[in-house]
Amino acid sequence: MRRVVDLLLACCCMSFLVACTALPSAGGIPTVRLSDLRPLPATPPGEVAPLRVAVAAVISPRGNVESYTPLLSYLAAKLNRPVELVQRRTYAEVNDLVRKGQVDVAFVCTSAYVAGKQDFGMQLLVAPQVNGQTTYRSYLIVPIASPALSMADLRGKVFAFTDPMSLSGRAYPTSLVHRLGAEPETFFSRTFFTYSHDHAIRAVADGLADGAGVDGLVYEFALAQNPTLARQVKIIHRSPPFGIPPVVVGPDVRPQLRAALNDLLLSLQDAPEGRAILSSLGIDRFVPIEDTAYDNARHLTDGNSGT
Amino acid sequence: MVIRSASSVLRSFGDALSRKSATSLPTRAWALVSAVKLRIKILGMVLALVLILGGGVTLQVRATLSRTLMAQLQEESASLGHDLAARSTDPLLINDLYNILQLLRETQTNNPDVRYAFILDHDGRVVAHTFGSGFPADLVSANSVATDAHHRTTSIQTEDGVVWDTAVPIFDGKAGTARVGVAEARMRSTVASITTRLLLTTALVSLVGIIAAIFLTWLLTRPVRQLVEATEAVRSGDYSPRVRRWAGDELGELADAFNSMTADLARADAERQEREQMRAFYLRKIIGAQEEERKRIARELHDETGQALASVMVGLRNVEEAPSAEELHERLADLREVAAATLENVRRLALELRPSVLDDLGLAAAMRRYAADYMHRFNTQVDVQIVGLDRQRLAPELETAVYRIVQEALTNVAKYARATRISVLLERHDGQLTAIVEDNGCGFAAEQLLNTGALENRLGLYGMRERAELIGGTLAIESQTGYGTTVFVRVPVGEFHEIVPDTTRLPGM
Numbered sequence: 161m162r163r164v165v166d167l168l169l170a171c172c173c174m175s176f177l178v179a180c181t182a183l184p185s186a187g188g189i190p191t192v193r194l195s196d197l198r199p200l201p202a203t204p205p206g207e208v209a210p211l212r213v214a215v216a217a218v219i220s221p222r223g224n225v226e227s228y229t230p231l232l233s234y235l236a237a238k239l240n241r242p243v244e245l246v247q248r249r250t251y252a253e254v255n256d257l258v259r260k261g262q263v264d265v266a267f268v269c270t271s272a273y274v275a276g277k278q279d280f281g282m283q284l285l286v287a288p289q290v291n292g293q294t295t296y297r298s299y300l301i302v303p304i305a306s307p308a309l310s311m312a313d314l315r316g317k318v319f320a321f322t323d324p325m326s327l328s329g330r331a332y333p334t335s336l337v338h339r340l341g342a343e344p345e346t347f348f349s350r351t352f353f354t355y356s357h358d359h360a361i362r363a364v365a366d367g368l369a370d371g372a373g374v375d376g377l378v379y380e381f382a383l384a385q386n387p388t389l390a391r392q393v394k395i396i397h398r399s400p401p402f403g404i405p406p407v408v409v410g411p412d413v414r415p416q417l418r419a420a421l422n423d424l425l426l427s428l429q430d431a432p433e434g435r436a437i438l439s440s441l442g443i444d445r446f447v448p449i450e451d452t453a454y455d456n457a458r459h460l461t462d463g464n465s466g467t
Numbered sequence: 468m469v470i471r472s473a474s475s476v477l478r479s480f481g482d483a484l485s486r487k488s489a490t491s492l493p494t495r496a497w498a499l500v501s502a503v504k505l506r507i508k509i510l511g512m513v514l515a516l517v518l519i520l521g522g523g524v525t526l527q528v529r530a531t532l533s534r535t536l537m538a539q540l541q542e543e544s545a546s547l548g549h550d551l552a553a554r555s556t557d558p559l560l561i562n563d564l565y566n567i568l569q570l571l572r573e574t575q576t577n578n579p580d581v582r583y584a585f586i587l588d589h590d591g592r593v594v595a596h597t598f599g600s601g602f603p604a605d606l607v608s609a610n611s612v613a614t615d616a617h618h619r620t621t622s623i624q625t626e627d628g629v630v631w632d633t634a635v636p637i638f639d640g641k642a643g644t645a646r647v648g649v650a651e652a653r654m655r656s657t658v659a660s661i662t663t664r665l666l667l668t669t670a671l672v673s674l675v676g677i678i679a680a681i682f683l684t685w686l687l688t689r690p691v692r693q694l695v696e697a698t699e700a701v702r703s704g705d706y707s708p709r710v711r712r713w714a715g716d717e718l719g720e721l722a723d724a725f726n727s728m729t730a731d732l733a734r735a736d737a738e739r740q741e742r743e744q745m746r747a748f749y750l751r752k753i754i755g756a757q758e759e760e761r762k763r764i765a766r767e768l769h770d771e772t773g774q775a776l777a778s779v780m781v782g783l784r785n786v787e788e789a790p791s792a793e794e795l796h797e798r799l800a801d802l803r804e805v806a807a808a809t810l811e812n813v814r815r816l817a818l819e820l821r822p823s824v825l826d827d828l829g830l831a832a833a834m835r836r837y838a839a840d841y842m843h844r845f846n847t848q849v850d851v852q853i854v855g856l857d858r859q860r861l862a863p864e865l866e867t868a869v870y871r872i873v874q875e876a877l878t879n880v881a882k883y884a885r886a887t888r889i890s891v892l893l894e895r896h897d898g899q900l901t902a903i904v905e906d907n908g909c910g911f912a913a914e915q916l917l918n919t920g921a922l923e924n925r926l927g928l929y930g931m932r933e934r935a936e937l938i939g940g941t942l943a944i945e946s947q948t949g950y951g952t953t954v955f956v957r958v959p960v961g962e963f964h965e966i967v968p969d970t971t972r973l974p975g976m
Contacts, residue, residue, distance in 0.1 A: 190609045191624040194583065197601025200593055221560030225641055247561040 521669025614640025884908025
């Protein structure tokens with residue numbers, strides 16, 4: 161009897177053993193102790209300080225990388241030093257980088273230059289020329305099916321701003337609302353920031369917003385890249401021309417670097433690879449520009465700043 | 468004391484060892500299995516079936532589940548990696564580290580399997596991670612992905628178990644790499660819990676199986692146990708128990724067979740006991756008859772022989788006192804007559820006690836003489852026919868038995884039958900001796916008397932039958948009231964009873 165019990169017990173044990181066999185596990189795999197935490201190594205200072213180029217989020221960060229990489233590679237080759245692309249969500253953050261000297265050169269928005277010039281002496285380097293112009297406009301766009309014909313028709317709708325500091329994406333549409341004797345916060349049912357112009361176009365195309373003010377240059381460029389957008393959005397208003405978003409340097413930039421950059425950018429269209437670089441950026445070439453080109457923009461933002 | 472008991476234990480252990488080595492393993496295994504009770508066998512069968520089935524299913528489910536969940540885990544790791552890479556592109560490009568960290572933490576919060584997540588910039592430096600303070604050494608180098616690849620998932624052994632690490636290039640590697648590690652621990656605990664549940668189910672089913680098996684065994688072994696008990700009772704002499712027929716199966720048939728066997732045994736036992744009783748009674752009767760016979764002989768001797776001898780004594784005195792020679796001669800002649808009568812009496816007495824003629828002359832002669840005597844005494848016609856016995860003698864006990872049976876039969880005829888003719892046939896033929904005694908008397912209801920008659924009345928017949936059976940023969944009685952009686956005796960005389968040539972036969976007798 162006891163033997164039988166032993167036998168049965170052995171049977172049970174066997175079945176349990178069988179059921180508890182180890183799951184298959186990969187052999188020869190790397191071993192890491194996840195609880196063995198160590199401080200991350202400090203970033204070693206580069207042998208040569210890179211040239212840091214900031215690009216304001218006129219278009220989305222991804223689009224910026226695509227567009228600016230050829231130019232930055234060219235600059236790196238010509239200056240014989242690494243070039244680093246620095247992006248930030250807002251214009252204000254980029255202005256901040258320029259002010260602190262954390263970037264050497266920056267592609268900023270018109271109103272950001274106006275503000276930077278006023279705040280800490282941001283200096284113009286060059287300006288892009290598009291279609292022979294150094295000006296651009298703000299477009300008021302709505303979905304293709306929208307019955308709206310002007311800003312007045314967008315009352316009570318959802319409106320997409322690009323950046324709080326943007327001229328074409330915020331300051332100009334706001335001035336239109338002011339002209340109607342209202343404030344954007346009450347005029348629209350809801351507003352939001354997209355932090356880039358291509359996102360604003362997307363927001364209108366996708367019906368997320370009933371209207372948006374966008375950079376005309378970005379709009380034309382986006383339409384050229386993606387023709388289907390023409391079937392999704394339409395322009396109901398064009399602003400008067402403003403000074404084009406410039407290339408700037410900080411107040412403390414070394415004169416030699418400023419001169420070198422100036423020469424490189426202005427002569428870009430003559431370089432063998434220059435055409436491809438400029439076409440990637442969607443511009444004809446870089447030209448010198450005076451601060452007076454931004455007076456009407458300054459006037460517009462001054463008018464807004466009080467309200 | 469301790470030493471002695473220890474040594475005895477050792478010795479018995481050694482004995483067991485040598486016994487074990489003497490028998491082969493299969494034999495011992497069979498002995499072990501076959502010695503187990505039926506109950507345990509059925510129980511073992513059910514349990515083994517359930518356990519093998521349960522174990523097999525558990526194993527299969529466990530293996531399939533592990534495989535499926537493992538594949539799912541790898542897919543989850545890859546999909547989370549891609550999600551992370553897509554959502555961290557813009558924040559990474561604009562250096563929004565806080566947003567990236569939020570994203571990583573969200574990924575970990577929303578997916579409990581995620582052990583860690585981190586983002587490398589395009590130079591391979593960790594920009595954000597979920598480890599808090601510090602970062603595990605060698606984790607960065609544990610997995611890597613080419614910038615043009617879709618993703619790469621690999622397993623990493625950690626102290627928390629295996630982690631499936633996926634590396635996904637962000638923005639084609641221009642922005643960096645997203646890494647996410649999905650731990651197997653939860654999957655394993657799921658598998659373990661399902662395994663446990665299956666095993667518990669198996670155990671539960673086993674329990675039910677045990678109960679069912681116990682019930683089944685009780686159902687099956689109940690008739691067998693009853694049979695065993697009844698057999699024990701029969702062995703100790705109690706033929707009364709009858710086993711119940713529970714079902715119409717083989718066990719039911721066995722019960723029927725057992726019951727009829729017990730009934731037969733009971734009948735046989737009753738017969739045996741009756742015979743035993745008869746034998747005892749017969750023995751008492753024999754002893755009594757012996758005493759009776761002695762008394763008769765004593766009386767005979769006293770009354771007849773004593774009286775005769777007393778007459779002889781008186782005659783002798785008379786002879787002494789005879790006055791003349793003539794008278795003397797006359798008295799002597801009387802005396803001789805008295806002596807002769809006395810001698811005749813003594814001879815008759817001796818003959819009745821033991822017919823020496825049987826010893827001296829054999830069955831045939833003794834039979835004829837007895838018949839002649841019987842005719843003389845009872846005045847009944849007796850025809851004796853003897854075939855095949857004249858020149859041979861049979862074994863003495865056989866001759867005595869047959870002689871006595873016939874004598875008893877004839878005595879019975881004289882006592883009860885009121886017959887006028889009796890026929891006695893003795894025939895030896897084909898190694899068998901047949902004796903038939905037939906009368907034309909009143910007859911009797913033979914079957915009734917033999918089965919239900921009073922013991923005393925049956926005793927004579929019983930004695931005849933006993934004698935026949937003692938020498939291996941049979942006795943049958945045919946009788947009907949009013950139609951006479953026939954007694955048949957058949958005795959084998961073949962190889963058992965050597966026929967000896969008759970050497971003692973005297974001429975003229």
